[in-house]
Amino acid sequence: MIRDTSAKNPAKDAPTKAAAKKAASAKPAETPAAKTSAVKASKVPAGNKGIIAIAPPSFRRERALIKRGVWPVAGCDEAGRGPLAGPVVAAAVILDPDHIPRGIDDSKRLTAEEREKLFDKICATAQVSVAVASPSRIDRDNILRASLWALKRAVVALPETPRHVFVDGRDRLDTECDCEAVIGGDGIVLSIAAASIVAKVTRDRLMCALAQDCPGYGFEQHKGYAVPEHLEALDRLGPTIHHRSFFAPVVAARAKHMPWTVEPVQDLFAATAVEVQVDAAVEIDVSANL
The missing domain is CATH 3.30.420.10 (Ribonuclease H-like superfamily/Ribonuclease H)
Structure with missing residues (x-):
């Protein structure tokens, strides 16, 4: 009986198990592009993936x-x-x-x-x-x-x-x-x-x-910006001389606390009735242009 002994005796050029294992664990050759990307990746701290670094201003x-x-x-x-x-x-x-x-x-x-x-x-x-x-x-x-x-x-x-x-x-x-x-x-x-x-x-x-001169508005906290705390104080206390008169929330607060200082604005698009008077003595011949 002829037995196949090729499994026990591999070919002369075939790698041994140890050599195959070593080859599998070896790192693949890196191209220049791969090396560059690896360097960039190494500079990103662990756990900060997705964070975009913003360059500071320069001279x-x-x-x-x-x-x-x-x-x-x-x-x-x-x-x-x-x-x-x-x-x-x-x-x-x-x-x-x-x-x-x-x-x-x-x-x-x-x-x-x-x-x-x-x-x-x-x-x-x-x-x-x-x-x-x-x-x-x-x-x-x-x-x-x-x-x-x-x-x-x-x-x-x-x-x-x-x-x-x-x-x-x-x-x-x-x-x-x-x-x-x-x-x-x-x-x-x-x-x-x-x-x-x-x-x-x-x-x-x-x-x-200004916060010391105008207590209650919280200028020391929000510095005058339109945060909810400032809007609430503006609605409750009304505007000061330090508020900008034509900014919308200030206008609303002024209308509430000092309505006499707000001039009514004429609505240019409001419909107005136009009266047309026709002199009865004028006779119009409507059939003239027929």
């Missing part, structure tokens, strides 16, 4: 201007466009390229404690100016024009006249030097970010001071 645009011989370069930003009460505060900052405080970022990404610390460092190392547009100016000019007015005043008030200004937003300022508007600039341009911190801290301090 790149300012340095590009310095290399071209353009200096000083300022950044400006404002705080307080949206609130129902309080002023708009604008700030302009010229950072010292050799003494830039670490941690400067868009003021909205920082805690109140971080903003306070950076405020002191910025004021100690940079050229800083601040301008304020009052609620009465906001009522007179509207919020956009009042903000641009304050930003220009802040730039003019700098100790040294800048040759180039970066401003946050889409509107350029009417300044004697070159002005460049950067949408989302407080998260891109370091000088604008520094100005956003100065403007935010200054306005928060002003609102805390």
Whole structure:
């Protein structure tokens, strides 16, 4: 009887079990692209999958201007466009390229404690100016024009006249030097970010001071923004001289507490009866045009 002994005696070139096991456990060869993706993946902390890292603002645009011989370069930003009460505060900052405080970022990404610390460092190392547009100016000019007015005043008030200004937003300022508007600039341009911190801290301090003169509104907590607590206090107590008269919740509160100050608005689309009088002495020949 002939027996098949190939299972016990494998072919000469066939791998042994140990070799096969070793080959299975070996890592596949990595391509350059795979190596790059592996490096990137290794930089993502465990448990933080799905989180998108936001790059902080940089001094790149300012340095590009310095290399071209353009200096000083300022950044400006404002705080307080949206609130129902309080002023708009604008700030302009010229950072010292050799003494830039670490941690400067868009003021909205920082805690109140971080903003306070950076405020002191910025004021100690940079050229800083601040301008304020009052609620009465906001009522007179509207919020956009009042903000641009304050930003220009802040730039003019700098100790040294800048040759180039970066401003946050889409509107350029009417300044004697070159002005460049950067949408989302407080998260891109370091000088604008520094100005956003100065403007935010200054306005928060002003609102805390107003809270002592106007107790019950909670200005020290919400800084004048239209949060439920502020709306409730506005409806209960009525507006103060620090509220912006033409913002809708303020108008409603004023109509409730001080109706004599609200002028009635004529409805231009209301239907009105029109009387037509026909002189009986005039005879109309309706058959003439038939």
